[in-house]
Amino acid sequence: MAASSQRKKSTSPKRTPNRTSGNPARRPVVEAGPVTVRDWIGAARLRTLPLAVAPVLIGTGAARSTGPEFHWVIALACLAVAVLLQIGVNFANDYSDGIRGTDAQRVGPARLTASGRVPAKRVLAVGLVFFALAAIAGLAIVIRTGQWWMLAVGAVCIAAAWFYTGGKRPYGYYGLGEVFVFVFFGLVATLGTTWVQIFDLPQQAWVGAIAAGLFACAVLLANNLRDIDQDRAVGKRTLSVLIGRRATQVLYTVFVLVPFGLSSFLALLFPIAWLALLALLAALPAIAIVWSYRKAQELVIALGLTSLAALLYAGVLFWAFVG
Template identity: 80%
Template sequence: MAASSKRKTSTPPHKPVRTSGNPARRPIVEAPPITARDWIGAARLRTLPLAVAPVIIGTGAAQLVDRELHWVIALACLAVAVFLQVGVNFTNDYSDGIRGTDAHRVGPARLTASGRVNPRTVLIIGLVFFALAAVVGLAIVIRTGQWWMLAVGAACIVAAWFYTGGKRPYGYLGLGEVFVFVFFGLVPVLGTTWVQAFYLPVEAWLGAVAAGLFGCAVLLANNLRDIDQDREVGKRTLTVRIGRRPTKVLYTVFVAAPFAIAMLTALLYPIAWLAQLALLAGIPAIIIVWTYRQARELVIALGLTSLTALAYAGAMYWAFVG
């Protein structure tokens, strides 16, 4: 009745919004219309450093083999990584939204869960970004002649979709960190190095491990924030399975381990010591994870961890080409 009385006023009502669960089953309330800021928020820009960092490391490793910077291919690799990341974010918004997983989430509101956007629209946008990644990836394959990498690209898109999509998403089974390590660490770093140098030096493998660990750390911070909500909806993330304290320990290891790799790398490339400066963001993130009182504080830790990865990648690139 309250909604009906509002519609009789002279002021045009806001678009009806459903508040929780499956958009087809939620009660309707009033909320502001969708804005450009909401769409930008759905892209989750704070996660983009995780897409950029592996390409930086991989390009630096490639220049150890071939001193020439193949900037066109490097930029194409960057575009693929960013398009895939944004595509994952939108399809995750869609999949979690229609499952009701985001009904009571702590972080920024999601488009699908808020009910202000047709779920199909969110899905289409995610698929468009996947398509853009595929097109640019195909261009890289044509330019380099590495046709076998089409299978790698297809695997990336499939992994991106089934993180939260499909009947049995692996993100709900505690396997998210495994796939993040592979597809946010090994694949982008080694793939970027290979298409520029056609060789994988040890430095590329070490950088790939470091990038993958940072990606896993971000996922742990995210899942630690949502642990209570995930338990309620049956999302069995690794954090839900092992609990808060082991997650904090594992997060700390994942953030710290790349710096041990940097110290090892510095034996041959002294500038790699500068990677330790990224701890200026990493240490506060670790402190927040261990001392937070409200789940929202972990949003800050998530952002700091992403920035740590980006700063680390920049230092490693300088070490390799300096």
């Protein structure tokens, strides 16, 4: 009888609690099929790339407005820095939010780290590669222009990109994300692009920089509004969590519409800037979604439309400045 009991004990499957670590870096990779190129492209968050292109367009147009010469090599290098840095930020966020467990219940597209399909260190390595490529492009600009002090600006940009969600006290978790996005994806990106081409900062560059920064903040607000319930649950104190849903909707609307007031001001000097109002064809539906959405997934569309509006707006300003 004892021997029979022993056999039964040894052949019975061992049951273990179904626990999932809050840190994907410490859990086994989930077998959900091979990770494809499409998965990596999705993690790069292509919807946000117009926000990297827009300030370079505006800054280059502002530089061209002061003289007859195009600085194409420098402009393309600025574009490379902006795009590579944006992609690096996106992978760094995937890694940092993933290992904290704050992406575990996301509404938007799945993340590589949080899903457990890719080891966290590999996602981090990819992000660091893009940061390094952005640094190399930035170094080329510095060498070409002789503006060595801008090495410090580049270092601050990379540090700001990392500490948005990385480090022990990421500022994106304390309601400061929009401030830094405005500064770095608006002012620094636009004015930096203009400066390295003409070593001057005309009025139109400043106005365009403010507009680019506001669009970038609007996209971040749409993203944080989508994730507001999940962020609140995991203790991620974004600006949307701090001020609430309704105030976020109001602020988003302000951020989207103010650039069109600024373009009307620019139109007094550059008449083609009136055509920037055409970007309202993308901006107004985005605003409508933000105010009337029923499911958080709908805000993904608003986010994409806002990015598109920013790109259209920047393209028109470029045309206005160089025309």
